[in-house]
Amino acid sequence: MAETMQFDLVSPERRLASMQVAQVQIPGADGDLTAMPDHAPLITTLRPGVLRVSGPQGDAAYVVTGGFAEISGEGTSVLAEKAMPVAEATAADFDALIGLATEAVAKAPADAKDAADKLLADLQALRGEVGV
């Protein structure tokens, strides 16, 4: 079995990471999951959370919101609408995101209310986890 796989993290504005990793911990919409080399092909959407990778080049953690992850046997690519290394996340970023989410909750129609609530809760939890 291959020991590492290709990992790419891209946001619309830039490519944040492209390297060989041993495993990727992904905050999937239906729960966290860890992808390792030769994982079965899977596409999952993301919830706001922390994406952790570890590999021969060391560990890294990124804050990601919105988007999806595409896992295949050869590699994992994560496409996130907003992504940044945990160390770079600032209070202002979260204020903006949470502000938007709160607005969305207020405006959400009944059938989308749960999803909007969950997004807000996820963001607040993420903020607690990152600690800013």
Next chain:
Amino acid sequence: MPNLKDLKNRIASVKSTRKITKAMQMVAAAKLRRAQDAAEASRPYTERFNAVMAGLASSVGGSDSAPRLLAGTGDDKVHLLVVMTAERGLCGGFNSNIAKLAKQKAAELLGKGKTVKILTVGKKGRDQMKREYASHFVGHVDLTEIKRVGYADAQEIARDVLARFDAGDFDVATIFYSKFVNVVSQIPTAQQIIPASFEQSETDAASTLYDYEPDEEAILADLLPRGVATQIFSALLENGASEQGARMSAMDNATRNAGEMIEKLTIEYNRSRQAVITNELIEIISGAEAL
């Protein structure tokens, strides 16, 4: 014959014009590099995104329960034209070319008896579209204050468009922007964003069978609105690069023209000066002969 002083002033003014256009050209060249880098940086995201969406769309697209953003409202009456142009002029035919394409489309749609609504991004396009289609305007997005367009700006526009779609304001949305080919060539392009259409890349999507979590339709419903933002974002970036490219070549032409003009004026200036000297000599000589 224009007098010498006038000519001298003209030459001086054309020279300073040339300095300005030269400076603008160099600024545009520097900005173009940055704009191209930005466009380059967004490409991996857009490509992957579209590949996955194409795969998803082809597997869900046929069913009745496909999201409206993909399948459309089932109607084709009201068209929203999102016309994206620059905030500034002095970039050759860049703004006019986009506006012209949008006007063509609008006229074609109106001719077929459809309703046309126009949303503009960028001041120059607004001004041009307003002359003929003021009554069709539904909004304008102002990016004057923004030095460097980010994904957040695209999301803002996408939210606006999606809110109108959810409210049932239109059936089909098309964006107009300029595709950057190279410095001398930018192609005005119309691209339909709602209902979404994705180019199917044959090798990629079909070869692997993916599991989906949550199911395909939920993913599609989550990703389609993001797809709108992604397409708008890449259009904005293409536009940014095109604008600078167009400005660069326009200013290059202007600089060259100014140079030619200076040469012409200088020759004229020298001739008139010579004529004045000859005249004076004739006067002196004929004066001396008369004595």
